[in-house]
Amino acid sequence: MITYDFEKPIVELEKKISELRKYAAEVNIDAATELGSLERKRDVLSQEVYAGLEPFQRVQVARHPQRPYLQDYLRLLCTDFMELHGDRRFADDQALLGGFATLAGRRVLVLGHQKGRDVKENMRRNFGMAHPEGYRKALRLMTLADRAGLPIVSFIDTPGAYPGIGAEERGQAEAIAVNLRDMIGLGVPVLCVVIGEGGSGGALGIGIGNRVLIMENAYYSVISPEGCASILFRDAKRAAEAATALKLTAKDLLQFGIVEEIIAEPIGGAHRHPEHAAQLVKAALVRHLDELCAMPPDALRQQRYEKFRRVGVFSEA
Amino acid sequence: MSLFSRIRRRRPPIPDGLWLKCQSCAEIIYVKALNENFKLCPKCNHHYLLSARERIDLLCDADSFSEMDAVMLPGDPLNFVDAIPYPEKQAKAREKSGENEALVTGTGTIEAIPFALGVMDFTYIGGTMGSVVGEKAARLIELARDRRLPLLIVSASGGVRMHESIIGLMQMAKTSGALFYYKQAGLPFLSLLTNPTTGGTTASFASLGDIILAEPNALIGFAGPRVIKQTIRQDLPKGFQSAEFLLEHGMIDMVVPRPQLKATIAGLLRYLLRLPVEAPPEPAPAAASAA
Numbered sequence: 001m002i003t004y005d006f007e008k009p010i011v012e013l014e015k016k017i018s019e020l021r022k023y024a025a026e027v028n029i030d031a032a033t034e035l036g037s038l039e040r041k042r043d044v045l046s047q048e049v050y051a052g053l054e055p056f057q058r059v060q061v062a063r064h065p066q067r068p069y070l071q072d073y074l075r076l077l078c079t080d081f082m083e084l085h086g087d088r089r090f091a092d093d094q095a096l097l098g099g100f101a102t103l104a105g106r107r108v109l110v111l112g113h114q115k116g117r118d119v120k121e122n123m124r125r126n127f128g129m130a131h132p133e134g135y136r137k138a139l140r141l142m143t144l145a146d147r148a149g150l151p152i153v154s155f156i157d158t159p160g161a162y163p164g165i166g167a168e169e170r171g172q173a174e175a176i177a178v179n180l181r182d183m184i185g186l187g188v189p190v191l192c193v194v195i196g197e198g199g200s201g202g203a204l205g206i207g208i209g210n211r212v213l214i215m216e217n218a219y220y221s222v223i224s225p226e227g228c229a230s231i232l233f234r235d236a237k238r239a240a241e242a243a244t245a246l247k248l249t250a251k252d253l254l255q256f257g258i259v260e261e262i263i264a265e266p267i268g269g270a271h272r273h274p275e276h277a278a279q280l281v282k283a284a285l286v287r288h289l290d291e292l293c294a295m296p297p298d299a300l301r302q303q304r305y306e307k308f309r310r311v312g313v314f315s316e317a
Numbered sequence: 318m319s320l321f322s323r324i325r326r327r328r329p330p331i332p333d334g335l336w337l338k339c340q341s342c343a344e345i346i347y348v349k350a351l352n353e354n355f356k357l358c359p360k361c362n363h364h365y366l367l368s369a370r371e372r373i374d375l376l377c378d379a380d381s382f383s384e385m386d387a388v389m390l391p392g393d394p395l396n397f398v399d400a401i402p403y404p405e406k407q408a409k410a411r412e413k414s415g416e417n418e419a420l421v422t423g424t425g426t427i428e429a430i431p432f433a434l435g436v437m438d439f440t441y442i443g444g445t446m447g448s449v450v451g452e453k454a455a456r457l458i459e460l461a462r463d464r465r466l467p468l469l470i471v472s473a474s475g476g477v478r479m480h481e482s483i484i485g486l487m488q489m490a491k492t493s494g495a496l497f498y499y500k501q502a503g504l505p506f507l508s509l510l511t512n513p514t515t516g517g518t519t520a521s522f523a524s525l526g527d528i529i530l531a532e533p534n535a536l537i538g539f540a541g542p543r544v545i546k547q548t549i550r551q552d553l554p555k556g557f558q559s560a561e562f563l564l565e566h567g568m569i570d571m572v573v574p575r576p577q578l579k580a581t582i583a584g585l586l587r588y589l590l591r592l593p594v595e596a597p598p599e600p601a602p603a604a605a606s607a608a
């Protein structure tokens with residue numbers, strides 16, 4: 001597992017703990033007291049480190065290659081998943097998946113970005129960067145869910161919509177724009193959760209929810225810190241500074257009223273305890289779904305529009 | 318000259334001097350000739366940037382435009398500082414563009430047809446979309462819906478303004494959402510894309526026109542050419558992301574040279590509003606049909 005600099009003291013302690021445990025077992029001594037104290041020390045340290053993360057360090061956690069992705073949540077949260085494929089126009093985008101799923105006894109449509117775990121899978125998944133056909137597939141499935149009366153759960157985790165020749169030729173901008181417009185019109189609950197990277201228009205393209213939740217170490221921004229640094233600070237190496245300036249952390253987003261709730265992560269981040277993280281996500285999803293399912297279609301549309309309509313900071317003389 | 322180098326070059330406003338060197342064909346042209354020719358180069362037809370006010374004068378019947386929300390000013394929700402603090406950037410942009418923000422909205426008539434009009438001004442922070450652009454656009458769309466007016470928005474924009482980050486990004490959702498209700502009311506939205514229209518502006522209202530028009534050779538895209546080039550590490554095809562390229566790929570309806578814009582838009586509106594057909598002109602002399 002990749003270890004970031006700020007995680008090193010925690011990893012050191014973990015190594016000590018496992019060495020002591022192994023040694024105690026080998027020589028058959030009781031090390032419970034020492035182990036307990038080391039574990040407590042590790043938990044306190046983890047909590048301290050994670051509470052004090054700089055914005056760019058959170059971005060790093062959000063990008064951790066072992067962080068749970070959509071398919072992990074599907075496996076850990078859902079008792080069934082029937083994937084549906086294709087946009088009926090060009091291709092089946094493997095960077096954005098969707099299908100029917102059963103979540104805590106509820107039938108829903110789940111969709112979201114999917115990154116790859118290794119180089120080979122990332123070739124297929126395009127690092128979670130969807131093409132227009134991904135956004136068009138998403139809308140096709142959401143429209144279907146609307147007709148079937150199924151609530152929609154959208155998992156956001158993308159560095160951004162893919163910037164490439166084919167994407168431009170096939171109307172990346174139009175695909176996203178149409179989603180932004182037509183998601184407002186869905187008569188079923190739409191619940192979004194940013195589980196990793198909320199990369200600009202590529203995230204928003206499946207992000208028009210009645211409620212938008214975000215995990216503690218996820219981020220959501222108009223541009224990547226690196227992109228912002230290279231444009232505004234003329235130096236991509238100033239990404240950490242840009243991450244701070246962009247106010248992209250879960251806490252910032254809650255303060256701005258962009259998200260309704262922060263889903264806490266297990267100490268040490270979701271990548272260290274995926275099962276625990278999934279349980280916390282599940283509890284939040286079920287609670288919000290239950291509330292939204294009580295709303296009639298028109299109220300859902302209206303509330304969704306109002307949520308985005310009211311965002312903006314300006315003055316009128 | 319490649320599109321890539323064309324858009325990277327800084328473009329100073331046209332000076333008051335008597336002549337200038339065309340930035341496209343490098344011929345010497347008289348400023349007066351340029352101004353009398355819709356700001357098109359008389360030699361190569363290059364479409365120079367129009368300010369929002371020049372665009373309004375071009376499209377609206379004389380003195381018909383009535384502006385809304387003229388005094389709406391942006392805040393600084395992130396306390397953003399790059400080279401200078403964002404409020405200072407706003408002040409400089411106001412001075413440079415003569416506008417309070419990057420979008421001017423209002424109502425007017427075009428060939429006597431009442432319509433709602435929004436025009437972006439690229440000179441104000443690259444026509445970027447922040448809270449004010451989003452709010453003014455949403456109010457314009459809502460007003461057009463309430464008064465059952467056709468709607469035209471003229472885009473010229475570098476996308477969402479980074480200085481407002483996530484709040485800027487959400488303006489894409491706000492404007493597109495307003496267009497959902499506008500569309501539901503059965504009213505026509507025309508989108509005119511001018512050089513350049515990119516990023517979150519293209520990925521929201523600018524791409525949602527029932528009919529999409531563009532000026533010749535305008536750069537139009539989601540990602541900017543530089544970002545794409547960096548990502549794919551290849552040269553971009555000739556004419557990539559030009560208005561003509563989008564037309565060829567089925568993304569827009571028409572490429573319309575500036576002198577024909579007003580008549581074209583009014584002509585489209587007459588169809589969309591099903592206005593009565595005017596009496597046809599006198600038939601041509603019979604000889605004309607013999608050939």
Ligand SMILES: [Zn+2]
Nearest residue numbers: 339342358361
């Ligand atoms: Zn010229």
